[in-house]
Amino acid sequence: MAAGVETTTMGLDHRKLGMWTFLGSEFLFFGAFVSAYLLYLDTTAGGPGVEIFDIPFTSISSFVLLMSSLTMVLAHHAHAQGDLRRMRLWILATAGQGAVFLGGQVFEFNVFVREGLTISESPFASSFYVLTGFHGMHVFVGILLLMSVYVLSLIGKIKPTQHVKTEMIGLYWHFVDIVWVVIFTVVYLIPEIAVLE
Amino acid sequence: MSSSTVEKSGFSGRPKGESGIGAWLTTTDHKKIGIMYFFTVLVFFALGGAESGLIRAQLAQAEQNLLTEEIYNQVFTMHGITMVFLVVMPLSAAFFNYLIPLMIGARDVAFPRLNAFSYWVYLFGGIFLYSSFLLGGAPNGSWVGYAPLSTDAVSNMAFYAAGLNIVGVSSLAAAINFIVTILNMRAPGMTFMRMPVFIWMSLVTNFLLLFALPIIAVALFMLNADAVFGAQFFEPGTGGDPVLYQHLFWLFGHPEVYIMILPAMGIVSEILPVGARKPLFGYAAVVFAGAAIGFIGFGVWAHHMFTSAIGPVARSAFALSTMFIAVPTGIKIFNWVFTMWGGKLRFTTPMLFSIGFISMFTIGGLSGVTHAIVPHNAQQHDTYYVVAHFHYVLFGGALFGLIGGVYYWFPKVTGKLMSEKLGKVHFWTWLLGFNLTFGPMHMSGLLGQPRRTAVLPGELGGTVEIYNLLSSLGVVVLTVSALVFLFNLIASIKGGVPSGNDPWDARTLEWLTPSPTPYENFPIIPTVTHRDEFWHRKYAEDDAGKAIPVPAGAAEDHDADAEPEHIHMPDPSYWPLVQTLGFFPFGYGLVYGNFWLIGIGLAWLVIGLYGWIIEPLAEGDDDDPVDEPARPGARAGAH
Numbered sequence: 001m002a003a004g005v006e007t008t009t010m011g012l013d014h015r016k017l018g019m020w021t022f023l024g025s026e027f028l029f030f031g032a033f034v035s036a037y038l039l040y041l042d043t044t045a046g047g048p049g050v051e052i053f054d055i056p057f058t059s060i061s062s063f064v065l066l067m068s069s070l071t072m073v074l075a076h077h078a079h080a081q082g083d084l085r086r087m088r089l090w091i092l093a094t095a096g097q098g099a100v101f102l103g104g105q106v107f108e109f110n111v112f113v114r115e116g117l118t119i120s121e122s123p124f125a126s127s128f129y130v131l132t133g134f135h136g137m138h139v140f141v142g143i144l145l146l147m148s149v150y151v152l153s154l155i156g157k158i159k160p161t162q163h164v165k166t167e168m169i170g171l172y173w174h175f176v177d178i179v180w181v182v183i184f185t186v187v188y189l190i191p192e193i194a195v196l197e
Numbered sequence: 198m199s200s201s202t203v204e205k206s207g208f209s210g211r212p213k214g215e216s217g218i219g220a221w222l223t224t225t226d227h228k229k230i231g232i233m234y235f236f237t238v239l240v241f242f243a244l245g246g247a248e249s250g251l252i253r254a255q256l257a258q259a260e261q262n263l264l265t266e267e268i269y270n271q272v273f274t275m276h277g278i279t280m281v282f283l284v285v286m287p288l289s290a291a292f293f294n295y296l297i298p299l300m301i302g303a304r305d306v307a308f309p310r311l312n313a314f315s316y317w318v319y320l321f322g323g324i325f326l327y328s329s330f331l332l333g334g335a336p337n338g339s340w341v342g343y344a345p346l347s348t349d350a351v352s353n354m355a356f357y358a359a360g361l362n363i364v365g366v367s368s369l370a371a372a373i374n375f376i377v378t379i380l381n382m383r384a385p386g387m388t389f390m391r392m393p394v395f396i397w398m399s400l401v402t403n404f405l406l407l408f409a410l411p412i413i414a415v416a417l418f419m420l421n422a423d424a425v426f427g428a429q430f431f432e433p434g435t436g437g438d439p440v441l442y443q444h445l446f447w448l449f450g451h452p453e454v455y456i457m458i459l460p461a462m463g464i465v466s467e468i469l470p471v472g473a474r475k476p477l478f479g480y481a482a483v484v485f486a487g488a489a490i491g492f493i494g495f496g497v498w499a500h501h502m503f504t505s506a507i508g509p510v511a512r513s514a515f516a517l518s519t520m521f522i523a524v525p526t527g528i529k530i531f532n533w534v535f536t537m538w539g540g541k542l543r544f545t546t547p548m549l550f551s552i553g554f555i556s557m558f559t560i561g562g563l564s565g566v567t568h569a570i571v572p573h574n575a576q577q578h579d580t581y582y583v584v585a586h587f588h589y590v591l592f593g594g595a596l597f598g599l600i601g602g603v604y605y606w607f608p609k610v611t612g613k614l615m616s617e618k619l620g621k622v623h624f625w626t627w628l629l630g631f632n633l634t635f636g637p638m639h640m641s642g643l644l645g646q647p648r649r650t651a652v653l654p655g656e657l658g659g660t661v662e663i664y665n666l667l668s669s670l671g672v673v674v675l676t677v678s679a680l681v682f683l684f685n686l687i688a689s690i691k692g693g694v695p696s697g698n699d700p701w702d703a704r705t706l707e708w709l710t711p712s713p714t715p716y717e718n719f720p721i722i723p724t725v726t727h728r729d730e731f732w733h734r735k736y737a738e739d740d741a742g743k744a745i746p747v748p749a750g751a752a753e754d755h756d757a758d759a760e761p762e763h764i765h766m767p768d769p770s771y772w773p774l775v776q777t778l779g780f781f782p783f784g785y786g787l788v789y790g791n792f793w794l795i796g797i798g799l800a801w802l803v804i805g806l807y808g809w810i811i812e813p814l815a816e817g818d819d820d821d822p823v824d825e826p827a828r829p830g831a832r833a834g835a836h
Contacts, residue, residue, distance in 0.1 A: 008381040014307040018377045021407060025369060029411035032445060036419070036430065045435035119428050123437040126428035130418065144803065148810070157811060 019168050023175045030179050033131040034186055037124075041191055045122035050191040052117055054108070061104030062184045065139070068097035069177045076170045079163035084153050087166060094173065095146040098139050105136045128187065135183055138176045145169045211812055212769045223769035225309035228714055230316050231295030232610065235603075237320055238288045239683075244327070245279035246679065248272045250672055253634075257669035259655040259662050269651035270337035271353075275326075277340030278357065281457070282364050283323045285591060288599050289460035290315070290368075293375050293399050295610065299707035300393050302384025302725065304718045307377040309767035310809065311370050317777040318367035325784050326360035329353060336360075339649055341450070344431030344442040348423040358421040359787040363780050365410050365417075372406035375399060384706070386725035390484075393705045394477060397484045398463030401491040405452045405459070408495070413449035416442060425790040440505050447498035455494040457591055458558075459487060461598025462529060465551045468605050469533055471701050472548035473540025474744075476729060479532045486525035486532075493522040503574045512571050519569035526562055530555060545701070546620030550601030553628055557593025561586055564639065579649070582642025588635040600627075600682070608700045612713040613693030619685040626678035634671030637664035704732040717764045772812060776805025 008014060041050065075090030109129070119129045149169055152158045158165055212223040221229060251272050255264050264272065294312065298305055306312050329335045336357035338347040347354035379400045383392070392400075420442065422428035429435045431442050470477045477483060499507055499515040533555050542548070564586040568574050577583055607615045641664040646657055653665055699708045709731050710719055727733040736744040783798025785791070 009383045009387075010381050012381065014377050014381055017381055018308065018373050021373045021376050025373075025407045025411050028408050029415060032412050032415035032448075036415070036441060036445075039438065039441060040430075040436075043436035043438075045429070119422070119426065121429070122435050123429045123432070126419075126422065126430050126437075130422060130428065130430075134418075148807070152810070 013164055015164065015168055016171070019171045023171065026175065026179075030131075030135070030182070033127070033134065034182065037127040037131050037187060040123040040127045043123040044125075047121040047125065048112070048115055048117045049124060049195075050188075051195055052112055052115055053188050053192055054111070055188060055192055057104070058108065058184065058188055061101050061108075062180060064097050064104075065101040065177055065180055068094045068101075069174055071097065072170045072173045076163060076166045079160070079166040082160035082163075084158075084160055088150055088153060091146050091150050091166075095143045095150070098143045098146070098173075102136055102139055102143070105132065105139075131187065132183065135176070135179060138179070142169070142173050142176050145172065212771055220769070222774055223313075223771050225305075225313050225767040225769055225773075226716070227294050227298050227306050227309065227312060228610075228718075230312055231291045231293075233316055234287050234291035234294060234319070237316075237323070238284055238291060241279055241283040241287075241323055245276050245284055246676070248276035248279065250676065252276060253669040253672040255651065256653050256665050258666070259653045259657070262652065264651065266651040267334070267337070270339075270649075271330075271335040273649060274336050274339050274357075275330075278326060278336065278361070279323075280591075281340060281453070282361060283319075283326070285457045285595050285599070286368060287319055289402065289457070289595075290319070290371055292395075292460060292464065292599070292602055292606075293371070293403075296606065296707060297375055297378055297396065297399055298382070299609075299710070299714065299718055300396050300705055301379060301382060301387055302706050302719060302723050303378065303382040304722075304764070305767055306374050307382060308374050310770050310773050311374050313770065313773035314777060315367045315371040315374065317774050318370070318780060319364060321777055321780050322360055322363035322367060322784075325363055325781060326356065329356040329360070332356075341446055342417075342420060342442075343446075344420060344423065344439050345433060345437075347420055348431055350424065352424075355421060355424045355788040358417040358424065359784045362414055362417050362421075362787075363784055365414055366780075368406050369410045372403040372410070375403045376407065379403075384722050384725050387730075390481070391725055391728045391730070393463075394466035394480065394483055394487075395460075395463035395705075398459045398466070398487050401487050402456050402459045405456050405491055405494060409449045409452035409456065412445055413453075416445035416449065419445070421787055425787065440502070440507065443502050443505055444498070447501045448495070450501065451498040452491075452494045454587075454590070455490055457595045459490065461554060461595040461602075462487065464598045464602040464605070465533065465554050466529075467705060468547045468551045468601055469536045470729075471605075471703050472543055472545060472551065473537045474543075474702070475536060475540040476704075476732075477532065478535035478538075479528075480728065482528055483532050486528040489525040490522060493518060493525070497522055500568055500574065503571050504578045516569050516571050520566065523562065523566050523569075530559055530562075545604075546615070546617055546624055547601045547605035547701075549621065549624045550597050550604065553624065554594060554597040554601060557589055557597060557628075557631070561589025561591075561593055564589065577642065579647055580642035581638040581646045581648060584648055585635050585638035585642060588638070592635065593631055597627075603686075605701065606707075607689065607693075608696035609707060609712050609714060611690060611693065612696055612711075613689055614696045614700060615689040615693060616685050619681055619688075623678055623682045623685060626674055626681065630671050630674030630676075630678050632671070633674055634668050637667045637671075640664050641668075699731075702735075704729040706730055709734070717766055720764075768814065770809070770812060772805055772809040776802060776809060779805055 008017075010017065071090045071093040075087050075094060078084075078086035078090055117125050117128075119126050146169060149158060149166060212219060221233065224230060224233075251264060252269070255261055255269060294306070297303075327335075334353045336342070336353045338352040338354045338357065342354050342357050346352055347357070379392075379396055419428065419430040423430050423432065423437075429437050431437045431439050433439065466477055466483055497515060497519045499511055500519045503512055503515075533551075537552075564582070568577065568583075568586065604615055604620055607613070641657075641661045644657060644661050644664075646653065646661050646665075653662070655662075696712060698710075698712050700712075701708075706723060706725070707714075709723060723730065735746060737747050739745050779798045779801030781798070782794045782801065786794030786796075786798055
C-alpha cells in the first residue's frame with residue numbers, strides 16, 4: 001500500500017497477488033456452472049440438444065479469442081519496454097478480437113433461439129446459456145478494462161513505467177481465455193463427438 | 198493526520214474529512230471500518246434477536262396463533278439469514294478489519310478503498326434484504342432456500358438470491374483483501390509460524406470464503422434465473438434436479454459453518470494464553486488443526502443431505518469424512534484445555550467467555566458427531582435437535598468467542614476498560630439464558646418436534662410443550678442479558694476506567710502501540726524476532742524458565758540513528774460509498790426481472806469504478822510516487 005515501502009513479504013505486488021487470489025475464486029465459479037452443465041447434458045426435455053452446436057463456426061471464434069492472448073502478451077511486452085504507442089496498438093488488437101468473439105456468441109445465441117433453444121426450454125438450455133453467457137460477460141468486462149487502459153494511457157493516467165497495470169489486465173484476460181478452452185472442450189467438442197459416435 | 202492529504206490536480210479532489218460524519222463516510226482507515234462493521238452488526242443483531250423473540254413467542258404454547266403462518270415463515274427465514282450473513286460473518290469481519298493489520302505490524306490493509314467498498318456493500322446488502330418487508334414480503338423459504346419451493350414466486354426468494362449475492366460480493370472483496378494483507382504485509386521477521394493464531398485462523402477463514410462464495414453465487418444465480426427469468430435448473434417438470442441445488446448450497450454451506458467458527462477459535466486462542474499467563478499449548482498443532490478443518494470442511498457437505506436422494510455410497514463416504522473433521526476440532530479443544538492447565542488463571546470477562554466458548558462448543562460438537570451417523574441423522578433430520586445443535590456451535594460457539602473478543606479488545610479500541618462487574622453479570626445471564634433456550638430443544642427435537650413449523654402441534658404432548666415454554670423463557674433471560682451488555686458498552690465508551698496501553702499483560706503486537714490505537718498504528722514498524730513478540734519484549738526467562746520482567750521501556754524499538762519513517766496512510770475517498778449505491782438498482786432489477794434497472798445498476802457500478810480509478814492520489818501512484826524519486830523496482834502494492 002505504501003509508496004515508501006519497497007518490498008512486500010511475498011515479494012509480489014499486492015495487486016498481482018490480489019488478482020491471482022480473485023482468479024482462484026473465479027475458477028470455482030465456472031467450475032460449478034460446468035458441473036451443472038454436464039449434469040444436464042441429456043436433460044433436453046424433448047427440445048434441441050448438443051447436436052445444435054455448429055462446431056466449425058465456434059472453432060473459428062474460439063481461435064480468434066485464443067489469438068487475443070498472444071496480442072495481450074505483446075501489449076504487456078511493449079509496455080514493459082516503455083513503448084506506450086505499441087502497447088496501445090496491441091491493446092486495441094486484443095479488444096478487437098474479444099469483440100469478434102462476443103459478436104460470434106451473440107450471433108450463435110440468435111441462431112439457437114431461432115432453432116428453438118431458449119433459456120426456458122430445458123435444464124440443458126438454461127445451463128448452456130447461463131454458463132456461456134457468464135463467460136461472455138467476463139469477455140465484455142475484459143474489453144471494458146482493455147479500453148480503459150487504452151484511454152487512461154492516452155490521457156497520461158497510465159505511465160510508461162506502470163506496466164504492472166497492463167500485466168493485471170493480462171492476467172484476467174488469459175484467465176478468461178483459459179476458461180473458454182475448458183468450456184469449448186467440455187461444452188461443445190466432447191458432447192458433440194459423443195453424439196456423432 | 199498530516200500525511201493523509203496532499204493537493205494534486207485531477208478530475209476531482211479527494212475528501213479531506215478528518216472529523217465529523219464525513220470522516221466516517223469517506224474513511225479508508227481499517228480501524229474506523231472495523232468499528233462501523235461492529236455497530237452495524239449491533240443493529241442487525243437487534244433485528245435478528247427481535248425475530249427470534251417472535252418465533253419463541255409463537256411457540257411458547259401449543260396451537261398458538263400469534264403470527265400467521267405466512268409471517269412466521271418470513272420471520273424465521275430472516276432470523277437465519279440475518280444471524281448468519283449480517284451478524285456472525287460481519288462481526289468476524291469487524292475483528293479482521295481492526296486486528297489483522299495491527300497483529301501483523303502493518304499500517305493498513307492491502308487495498309484500503311476496497312475495504313471501505315466491502316463495508317458499504319455489506320450495509321446496503323442488509324438494507325436491501327430488509328427492504329423486502331416493505332415490498333410484498335420477506336423471503337420465506339428458510340435460509341437454505343431449497344428449490345423448487347424457493348423458485349416459486351410466492352416464496353419471495355428472489356430477494357434472498359439477489360440479496361445474498363450482494364452480501365457475497367462484500368465478503369469476496371474482503372477475503373481477497375485480507376488474504377493479500379496477511380500474506381504480503383507482515384512486519385519484518387513475522388514468519389508464518391510466528392503469526393498469532395488469530396491471524397492464522399483469519400487466513401484459513403478467508404480462503405474458505407474465497408472458494409466457497411463463488412459456489413453459492415452460482416446456486417443463487419441459478420435460483421434467481423429460475424424464479425425470475427424462466428430458467429429450468431431446478432424444475433422437475435422438464436427434468437431439472439432439485440438435489441443439484443442442495444449440493445451447490447451445502448458445498449458452500451458447510452465451509453460456511455467453519456467460516457463462522459474459525460475466527461472465534463482464533464480469538465479464544467489469543468485470550469486463553471493471556472488469561473492463563475502461559476504460551477498457547479501446541480501452537481503448531483492448533484494452526485495445523487485450523488488448516489485441516491479448512492481442507493476437510495470442503496469434503497463433508499452431503500451430511501446435510503442424508504435424507505435426500507444421494508445413495509448409500511455417498512452417505513457412507515460423507516459419514517466418514519464428517520467423523521474425521523471432529524479430529525482437528527478435538528485437537529484444538531485439548532490444546533485450549535492444556536493451555537489453561539497449570540496456568541495462573543485470571544477469570545476476567547474475556548476469559549469467562551472463552552471458557553464458555555470451549556464448553557458450549559464441545560456440547561455442540563458432540564451433538565454434531567451424532568449427525569454423522571446416518572440412521573441417527575435420519576431420525577433427527579429437520580427436528581429441533583438440529584436447531585439445538587447449530588445454536589450450540591454458532592451461538593454457544595462463535596458468538597461467545599466473538600463477544601469475548603469484544604471485551605478483550607475494547608481497551609485497544611477505546612483506551613478504556615469495560616465494567617468487569619457488568620461483564621460478569623452479562624456472562625452468567627448469557628450462559629444461563631443460552632442453555633435455557635437451546636438445551637431443551639435437544640429433548641423436544643428427539644421427541645419429534647419439527648423445525649420450520651409455524652404452530653407447535655398439540656398432539657406432541659405436554660412434555661414437548663414444557664420444553665418449548667422453557668426455551669421461550671430463555672429468550673427473556675437472553676434479552677435482559679443483551680441489554681446489560683449494551684448498557685455496559687455504552688457506559689464504558691462514555692465513562693470507562695482508563696485502561697492504559699496494556700491492561701491484560703498481553704502477548705501480541707497490537708498491544709505494542711498505545712491504546713486507543715494511533716492513526717498510523719505503529720510510529721515505527723516493529724521487527725519481529727519471536728512468536729508472542731510483545732511478551733518477549735516484556736519478559737526474559739531465568740534459569741528455571743520463570744518469566745522475569747525486563748526494565749520498563751525495553752519493549753519499544755530504539756534506534757537512535759534511524760531516520761523517522763516516511764509514513765504513508767491511505768486517503769479517504771467518496772467512491773466506495775458512491776459506487777456501491779449501484780447495487781440497489783442492480784438488485785431490484787434482478788428481483789423484478791427488469792433489465793433497465795439491471796443496466797442502470799451495472800452502469801452505475803462501472804462509472805463508480807472509473808471515479809475510483811481516476812481520483813487523484815495524494816502521494817502519487819504506487820508505481821510513480823510524487824514525493825520521492827522514482828526507483829526501479831519500487832512497485833509495492835495498491836491504494
